[in-house]
Amino acid sequence: MHTDREACYQAVRSRDRRFDGVFYTAVHTTGIYCRPSCPARTPAIQNVAFHPSAAAAQAAGFRACKRCLPDATPGSPAWDVAADVAGRAMRLVNDGVVEREGVDGLAGRLGYSTRHLNRLLTEQLGAGPLALARARRARTARVLIETTRMGFADIAFASGFASVRQFNETIREVYASSPTQLRGRRGGVRAPDGxxxxxxxxxxxxxxxxxxxxxxxxxxxxxxxxxxxxxxxxxxxxxxxxxxxxxxxxxxxxxxxxxxxxxxxxxxxxxxxxxxxxxxxxxxxxCDPVAVDEQLGADPVLGASVARTPGLRVPGVVDGDEIAFRAVLGQQISVARARDLAGAITAQWGEQVDAPVPGLTHLFPDAATFAGLGEAAEAGELRMPRARARSLVALGAALAGGSVRLDRGTPRDDVRAALLALPGIGPWTADYVAMRALGDPDVFLPTDLVVRRATQALAGRADPRIAAEAWRPWRSYALMHLWRSGGGTEPARRSGQERQGGG
Incomplete structure (x- = not known):
């Protein structure tokens, strides 16, 4: 959108908050960049430029506005849901891949040469991988400076900076303030170590x-x-x-x-x-809940649910591998039974942790652990049909070996095809993983029993795919509304096929 100057300027004049994070306004006369909803006086159109990312504005030499805090807004919904290389790269950059693996590692994950990736990101986001990673470090540092009482040296390394000097220089350059000036009186209560x-x-x-x-x-x-x-x-x-x-x-x-x-x-x-x-x-x-609710709320099938629960989210995951295993574990059984089975497997094969939160005792088993459960699967120790146990082992081997990657950096169609090639994984499981692990906003599960019942009750149609055409590109959100309308959090079983409701 940033290339349409007239549309961007109208959004700035109206201070429309829905465009915060979608593009950034740089003011040549002040040298600062703002979010579109900034309450400051609207500059003349000839004095502004529009950038697709905070990193692009920073790379062009602009500093963050101290009034509207443009880097504090959530990320662009377009990047979050996009399946193109820019969207996938942004997700990996935000996960810290550049700090851990370098630009070469990022390029390798995306399947591009370093040079080509730099060119693609500069064209689409206005900044290359290093500038995007630098903006991410600065944003993380600012959050920690203003909301914690951590020491600045700890913040520097927690944010991914290589040194305190680099941290200080970047903060001054990006925010025109020292870390001490940024903190001011905003720092929160000092938390215990760790x-x-x-x-x-x-x-x-x-x-x-x-x-x-x-x-x-x-x-x-x-x-x-x-x-x-x-x-x-x-x-x-x-x-x-x-x-x-x-x-x-x-x-x-x-x-x-x-x-x-x-x-x-x-x-x-x-x-x-x-x-x-x-x-x-x-x-x-x-997520841009306003855009989602405007479309789904006007639909005669979903309008009442949207009115009851505005801003309904599609729950994501902190670990894509984990949700894939949990989806397979839950096939043909209830949500409650799947939860208890996952807990039993975690207690036996998960890594124990000493977390200071009551009730937290283990990490969910990783891919290598599941890949090594072949003998236990054949011996019936996983307390499930052997075919499903073998599916878990095969999935673990694929994830551990890298033939399937659920880090949001691989094209969704490629992930789906790789999952469907594994034994015991069908379309319901593959699509559920795409929705939750890959953040696909337009997944629909037409064979899901609760979805079919809810659609029949609300729309009078036996085939939910007909109603679902009106819900594109937000069918994942429509699915969440149908699950809530059709039985809350406990989907029913479906005999002989994959079960619905997810892990």
Missing amino acids: HVRMRLAVRTPFAGAALLDFLAARAVPGVEHVAGTAYARTLRLPHGPGAVSLDLVDHGGSGGVAMVQATFWLTDLRDTGAAVERVRRLLDAD
């Missing part, structure tokens, strides 16, 4: 209670725990285990930004950025 408390930005409306209901119904004992409005779970991170606790409540409004309170426990502060990004995926934080 704890990071912060606020995660989400677009409003945000149906936090509905998200909590979904996660609570599927919470695996030892891995996840729900108490009141708090959802907690363990995290498998690049440098060691961790955990997070989230306060999931509803946030109203339309087109604005709300904050979800989060407390992280980390064994290595270098994992801060990766942990934040993975939790944001879980929250579906970059």
Whole structure:
């Protein structure tokens, strides 16, 4: 959109918050860049330029506005859902791949040469991989500076900077302030060592209670725990285990930004950025709920559900491999039975952790662990049909070997084809994984029994695919509304096929 100057300028003149994160306004006369909804006086059109990303504005020499804090807005919904190379690259950059593996590692994951990837990202996002990673580090650092009492040296390394000097220089250049000036009086209460408390930005409306209901119904004992409005779970991170606790409540409004309170426990502060990004995926934080609700709310089938639960999210995941295993575990059994089975397997083969959150005792088993359960599967130790146990082992081997990757960096069609090639994995499981692990906003499960019943009850149609055509490109969100309308969080069984409701 940033190439359409007239459309961008009209959005800036109206201070339309729905465009925050979609493009950025750079003002030549002041040298700063803002979000479209910035309350400052609207500059003349000849004095502004529009950029597709904060990194592009920073690379062009502009500093972040101290009034509207443009880098604090959630990411672009277009990048979050896009299946193209720019969208996939942004997701990997935000996960810290550049810091851990370098630009060559990022390019290798995406299947491009380093030179070609740099050219593609510069054309589409206005900045190359290094500039995008630098903007991510600066954004993470600012959140930590303003919402925690961590020391600046700890913040520097937690944000991915190679040195405190690099951290100081970048903060001054991007924000025209020192770390001390940024913190001012905003720093929160100092947390115990290994704890990071912060606020995660989400677009409003945000149906936090509905998200909590979904996660609570599927919470695996030892891995996840729900108490009141708090959802907690363990995290498998690049440098060691961790955990997070989230306060999931509803946030109203339309087109604005709300904050979800989060407390992280980390064994290595270098994992801060990766942990934040993975939790944001879980929250579906970059969804544009206004656009989704406008379309689905006008539909005669879904309008009442949208009115009851505005801002309903598609729950993401903190670990794509985990949700794939849980989806296979849950085939042909109820959600409750799948949850208990996953808990039993975790207790026996998961890694124990010493998390400071009650109820959290293990990490969910990783791909290599499942790949090594061949003998246990044949001996019936997994307490499920041998065919399904063999599917888990095959899936583990594929994930551990790299022939299937669920890190949001691989094209979705390629992931689906690779999953369907594995024994015991059919379209329902592959599409459910695409929806939750890959963030595909347009997944629909027409064979799902609850979906069929809900569509029949609401639309009077036996084939939900007919009604679903009107829900593109937000069919994943329509699916969540149908599940809530057709039986809440406990989908029914479907004899002889994959079961619905997910892991």
